[in-house]
Amino acid sequence: MTSHDALPRTARAAVSHGRGRLSGRLVLVNLSIPAAPVALFLAGLLVTGGETNLQVLITLGSLLLACLVVCGISLARWLTTRYRLTAERFELRSGLFLRSRRTIPINRIRAVDLTANPVHRIFGLTTLRIDADGQGAPAGRGLRLDGLTKADAAELRSLIIERRDRDHARNAVDGDGLVSELDRSWIRYAPLTVWGVGSVLAGAGSVYRTLHEMKIDPLELGVVKDLVNRFGSVPLWYGVLLATLAVAALGVACSTATFIESWSGYELRRTEGGVLRIRRGLLATRSVTIEEDRLRGVELIEPIPLRWAKGAKLNAVAGGLGDREENRRRRALTPPIPRDEVLRVAAEVLPASASPEERNLLTRDGLAPHPRAALRRRINRALTAAIAIAAVPIGLGLWLDPALVTIGWITGLALAAALTALAYDAYRTLGHAVRGRYLAIACGAFAHRTVVLRREGIIGWNITRSPFQRRAGLLTLGATVSAGDGVYKVRDVSVARGLALAEAAVPGMLAPFVERDPAAGR
Template identity: 45%
Template sequence: MTGRDTDGWRSLDARTLLVHCAWMAAPLGSLALTALATGGDLDLRGWITLGVIGVVFAVITTAGFVTWSRTRYRVTGDSLELRTGLFTRRLRSVPLHRVRNVDLTANPVQRVLGLTVLRAGTAGSAGGRSELSLDALSRPEAVRLRAELLARAGAVSAQDPVLATADPRRLRYAPLTFWVFGGVFAALGAVWRVFDGIGIKPWRIGFVRRSFEEFGHSALWLTVPLALLAVVVTGVIGSVLLYAENWGRYRLEWTDEATLGVRHGLLTTRSVSIERARLRGVALREPMLLRAGGGASVRAVAGGLGNREENRKRSAVLPPASRAEALRVCAGVLGEEVPTDGLLPHPRVALRRRVVRALTWCVLPPTVALAVLGWLLTPVLLYCAAGYALLATPVACHLARDAYRALGHAVRGRHLVVRSGTFGRETVTLRRDAVLAWTFSDTPFSRRSGVVTVTAGVAAGEDGYRIRDMSATEAAGFADTATPGIVTEFLDGSPLADHPRNASDEARI
């Protein structure tokens, strides 16, 4: 259903007009329920609603038809061109040699109609300024055009195997993510905002008010655990459904020798292409709950995926899965297996700093607050303060030790490996030739302890990856070993050889 002119210009799929009318589902559904409840006898408000829907439908359909009829695209010998506009004609052209990724996405309505949105990203497309979007094409046409763009951009036939595909067994890792708890409260917050936006006070709704009253007059020792259990069960179900929707039909493969392709999505399909030349490394992510369950996820450290927020959304190459599978995917993406065990440890003072932070920020403030309130109000709170301190102190010290044990760095062949974190542990493997700069940062406290935080600057991913609390006497030497030549001039006879001391407490090399 895609037309073609004699000079090579092609039109978008005509079924795009139906997508523009998808908004009608909600008001028509509400109107149908009203008619069903009243036996088909609509009042004046119902007829006015129907009339407004008809007028808006006519306006949107006309605007959509004009946009569709005046939008054309074509692939020439060296560029992808898009022509739009009715009164003011606009022509955008992207050289094919600058195309870095071609993404295919489809929301549920587009999937029902067999349509797909194609987005071609180019070098320097951060923020979407150099991205062309074709909304929308038929699925076969989008797949064919994607292959054509990648081939014309210099890709060759694929020889590498498929790295990973969808596996229902991964669903067991879904409850080990943030959404098992955060998703429930996020959903409740969204419902609250909707009610508040239309002028309804949720706490004034009859059954809500009665539920809170009954909850307050019941046995709290029983109802509170049951409420927490209900939140957990709801979160587990929601996280599994969300995982299935986001990562259904998942496939990770080298579509050719120069392009890594990721496709996933059950209702809304998304396909992301990452050029091998812009791939700088991988990040193995192990949040605390997922790590406790033996799982991990993988992100690609790559350029050309947009700004930092877009990069985080588009760089995921493996959803939460077993750690063994995550390591296998890391090796497949890097093209070789890079050991991440046995990293160089950090000085013991880093452990002391983490223990002090944990006690200062997690144990001391609540204990002092409860003690002050107990002194002012009731002695019961004094016992609560003592109990909290006794329980929280060993937990904080354990987490501090875990954070210290996670610290590590090493040079492994062509790669630099960095690991840190306890709540959100991350092991980053970077190509050494991708590091463009080093930043040495300290504070008066870290300077006194003889440690420094070193950041490897990379034009990809998070733009910089930190090696926290390294020995100040070893930092510059390690940086020179990882990337010979960048810091060599600072090693001999420079304060940076021992520690980056300057007025701003930070030196960029």
């Protein structure tokens, strides 16, 4: 056991009856906040060739004032924040005018994570976050200590976990071993995400809006004028092609840069006490812990570009990861990597007691198919979407130019073929099965999703039937769990099979709500 004499000064204070406090280096971090508007002003002078106007000065002055206010609030938080770790609870006090005191019982703590943004890393600081459930858990985003040194944060986390695990009646399997770590060859999967192009377009929109607010016309900038002079006389189709290629190239670059920043140093490790720990990040480091007894399953995701390259990524379906938005940021177990590697990691993440059949559920082999009525529904939706899109140019052509009618027909036929193929692929993905202690659900069109849930983690069923589903004799069965997305749906399954699946997964849960037909004898 760790000796108190061997602990850093602030960690010893947290353990004793005294109170720990944030690092003094946080003052330097706070003083760097006003540097942002100054750097923005200098960048603006560089772009505009040294010209400025009153609107720019007012905008940057307002931003500087806001940064000074934030700096003052942060300094007050540094002066007033005190924390203490006792045998029964973790206490946090903060606030100058509005004082706050929060307490979390040790046995309610579910996760202790460390993160560090680029500025914190420069000064050797990190943020410790404590997540809890039940009574005593703070509302909102959880309890955070923003501004501990790396040594103090690591030591404090180990002490919290040690005391929590000492008090818990745990059945988790102990172990300490590396499950997966970064392979540089995985970077080839980085461009195969759609977020790169989206981030380029979003960034361009933000820059344009900022310049517009500062009364700067982007078309009057020297760089833009040079591009117009060089390509202004080219045909429209050539300009559109060049713009598309440029956006795609920037999107690939952004996706690759995001992958490198997010997943550098990636390591998935099973630590002592049955805890999965994910560490990753180049500029902003992240460390997420997931207790195996809070793990309700795993989810395999295969978006279209990754699927073409035989890649995938793996998410945890686990409790204790915050609200839905925070859960989406923290649930990733792997980056986009080869599908075979994902299946290997998933097999190791599942409890050691899982059988080979249970571990192979993510491969979708042997999943029960859904009725043909589900295929007809998807094809009908695909054709409806194609007709709705094609109707726009056809309608304009009947009113303005007959050439648009031809374009509309070509567009409609192409979309009908592409969306019908996508609908058939989505139908082939549908499947479900109950094997041992697990329920497997597969669905998805643009991204195939296969989730494997522990049956004992299912706390309810959510059954929905649209008018079209009732005509086709189908229903959607949602498995409710206190983790992940909350509800995982078996879409467009027949009524008899859906009810049988619910009974097989959790016997007796639906029995009080099912009306039997005496005439049919069931």
